[in-house]
Amino acid sequence: MHFARRCFGRYDVIDFLAVLGGDAISGERTLETFYARLSPWAGPFMALFGRERLSARLTLSHFLAALSPEPVDALRTLFLSDQLARPLDTQEHLAGLWDRQATRWIVFDIAGTREAARQRALPRTQNSPLAHRRLRPLCAPGYTGRKRGEVARSRTTVLQAHTHQWLATFGNPGNGEYRGELRRAVASIECFCRAHDLTEEHMFLRLDGQYGTGAVLADLGGFSYxxxxxxxxxxxxxxxxxxxxxxxxxxxxxxxxxxxxxxxxxxxxxxxxxxxxxxxxxxxxxxxxxxxxxxxxxxxxxxxxxxxxxxxxAFTGADVVALYLHRGAFENALADEDAEQDPDRWWSHTAAGQECWQILSQWVWNVRLELGHHLQPEPLRTTEFAPAMVPALPQMPSSSGSAPPQVGSFWKTGHFWGADFLLQPDGTLRCPAHHTLLANERRREADGSLRVVYAASIRSCRPCPLREQCQWLGRATTKPRQVSVLLHPLVVGSAPLLWRDWSRRRHRRACRDLLRHQRVEVLVEVARSPGSALSEPIPILSRAERAHTRLSWEDRLARNEKTLTSGRVSLTLFGVPASFATWLGLATL
Structure with missing residues (x-):
């Protein structure tokens, strides 16, 4: 992730991202408390990244304020590529949802969250200057939900429902640009499909209510929803x-x-x-x-x-409603994210700095899941999301719901048949003579279909000029016209709905418990004493250095690199399982 600004100073991007990632891992509520706990171990902490010094909080704030959208998008691309390069388990192809025809589907959750900010009421007089709001570039007036505040910032998140891993996050001030964020979320899911050789035909998205309009269907591409x-x-x-x-x-x-x-x-x-x-x-x-x-x-x-x-x-109407209401598990994931890392807290007063923090928070979440899976590997759990369909009669196929209604059938040339009687929005039938037929009987047929019988009034049929074309026996009959509407059962698969996933919390908590209960020894070797100033060679400047030519990316990165003469840092971890340490590439004693 390359980022250039006017006065970059000693530090590079990796120095600031290391601090942000460390804060996300620590779980501290504020940056001040994180720096207070980190200050005795600033040298070993930065040595983990091959860096020399820890940047001050003010320098970090200036870095976040100077960020632009381009490097943040580059960081988001790195986050997604890292997520797709390392799948959770070799059994990942077994996770998913199996429908009633035993077809596998992969579920993604897309929803928005918002954070409200309160602004102090200030007097507005001719003698007072205009109020300067620090969150003005970050927030805007909008719907705050149940949260108290005057301005808000929205964020759209994408979660893989079976592995509980984040794929992307997109933020905007106020109510956000929900259609633009949705298109970017769909593009992230398309990258997931290409990386795992999956087709879009068996992926479906569970969307929040803010997307529930017909206009957004054009933004979903070939995905089901x-x-x-x-x-x-x-x-x-x-x-x-x-x-x-x-x-x-x-x-x-x-x-x-x-x-x-x-x-x-x-x-x-x-x-x-x-x-x-x-x-x-x-x-x-x-x-x-x-x-x-x-x-x-x-x-x-x-x-x-x-x-x-x-x-x-493959899915009944009850299955569709149950799948949507099962989004409650996604809300629990958002609650866990708020409790562990609180990504919506105000880290920066600029949009790019705030999104940088939120991307790294999701990255830490995914890393914890990955480490937990290798620390305590567990097989997939299978849940019967909905039981198998049982037919009403042994000789009938499994069915639920009904196909579109069919009104009568053709019976005689020159006479009115069922298609000439139109269903009306008020639940009645209208005959060719514009008379009304009311439903007076419902009965179940032998094949499982439901027959609804509509009948006209005899007062309407007797004087009707079209009676001979309508009745079976012409004017000789004394009964009014009746029409049947058939609701044939919709045949669905008989298999149960199976949901296969991993636990959302167990693996993350296993990783955190290991970090909390292990012992760490830090050994910092004494740096070699430098020689006298007379013995040191006089540096030879290049023409570019003398002319203060702009530094290259490599020169910028080298300014805060930890040199060999600055002292070697050794960390010894106790309580880490040997297999887990081997997978991490750590040398074991």
């Missing part, structure tokens, strides 16, 4: 209202809640400016006395919307 919809005006569409007035597909409930949702599958709904087709799963439940935290309430019913393009033959 599951997201919560936020544009509830789609509930007013005719095709959605028609489905809501038909019988539901299945109920959905969770063991930790008494809430029972009723699910309706609406396939092939065109959304967004590009009119891209997707499946909308509408979940409804009775409203309570409290205002719903999620969803929209209409006439005593709360409606929630979930958007996906996963195949219906």
């Amino acid at each position: 599951v997201m919560r919809g936020q544009d509830y005006h789609l509930l007013d569409r005719d095709d959605v209202q028609i489905r809501l007035h038909l019988p539901p597909d299945q109920p959905f409930s969770r063991p930790e809640s008494h809430l029972v949702r009723t699910l309706y599958d609406c396939p092939n709904v065109a959304v967004g400016p590009a009119q891209q087709g997707c499946q909308i799963v509408v979940a409804t439940h009775p409203a309570s006395q409290r205002e719903p935290g999620v969803g929209v309430e209409r006439q005593g019913v709360v409606y929630e919307r979930f958007l996906t393009n996963l195949p219906q033959t």
Whole structure:
């Protein structure tokens, strides 16, 4: 990572990144406390990186303030390439989600987090100068959520759901540029696919509710997705209202809640400016006395919307909702990150400096996971995410939900048949004479399909001029016209949903416990006394040095390198397993 500024001084980029990484590993809440604990060991600490001196806190602050977006993007590229170059385990190809057709999927979580900052109220008079806010380049007014503050900064993170490793982080002031950050997150996942020879067809993204509009579907490329919809005006569409007035597909409930949702599958709904087709799963439940935290309430019913393009033959509507609600594990990962490293604390008053700290925080998280896996290797754990589908009858295939409704069938030339009777958004049928047919019967057929019988009023059929084309027996019949709507069962795979991953906390904690309970001996050899000034050779300056020509990258790096005459530092670690030390490349006693 190369970075040049006007007055760089003695130090180079590695000196400052070493301090940032050390602070992220230490877990100290402030930089001041980290420097206080590091000051007795400043020499051995910098010697680990081959450096001579530790930079002061003020110098580090000036470095972060002088950072520009270009070197931070270079650091982000290094972070991702290091992550992709060293997979966690040889069994990584076995992690993932297996659907009901025994097909493997890899899940990624993309969501945003935000940090609010409070600003002191200052008087605004003609005799007072304008207020100077230190966080003005970093934050902007925006949605603060449950956090108190006047300005905020948002951050988009990408997590691999099965290994619990971070892939990227992108920050912006205020509410952020969520579509631009989403495109950059998708580009990081594409790099992951290319590095591991995976196809985009069996990768799917779990997105936060802020992305739940049809406009963002064009930014997802060829990836599948599951997201919560936020544009509830789609509930007013005719095709959605028609489905809501038909019988539901299945109920959905969770063991930790008494809430029972009723699910309706609406396939092939065109959304967004590009009119891209997707499946909308509408979940409804009775409203309570409290205002719903999620969803929209209409006439005593709360409606929630979930958007996906996963195949219906491999995932039921309940599976889609369960996969989205399982994002709670991702929220726990964000909580662990805040507790261990607190990447959203204000490290710098510039955007580039703040992002540099956040990238290194995620890097330390991944390194802890990697070290923990080699310290305490454990096999993958397999969780039955959803049980296998059991058919209602032995001779029937496994099914859940229903295919699009079919209205009647053709029976006689010159007469009206089912296609001439149109389903209406209010749950009725309209005949060619513009009369209304109401549902009066529902019965289950032998093949598992549900038949909904609609009937017209005899008062409408008797004087109708189109009665001979509508009735089987012409004007001789005394019964009104009836039309059946068939909901055929949607056949899905019978295999259970299997989720295979590793523990999120065990490996990181194993690494931290080892560091806390081991003994370290530090030996600093006395530097050789320099000879007299007369015996030292007089340095010969080059023409470039005499003209103060700009230094090269190698010359800049060499100014703070630890020389052989400055004293050798030896560190002896006790309590490290021999196999773990061998993997790290440490010499064992």
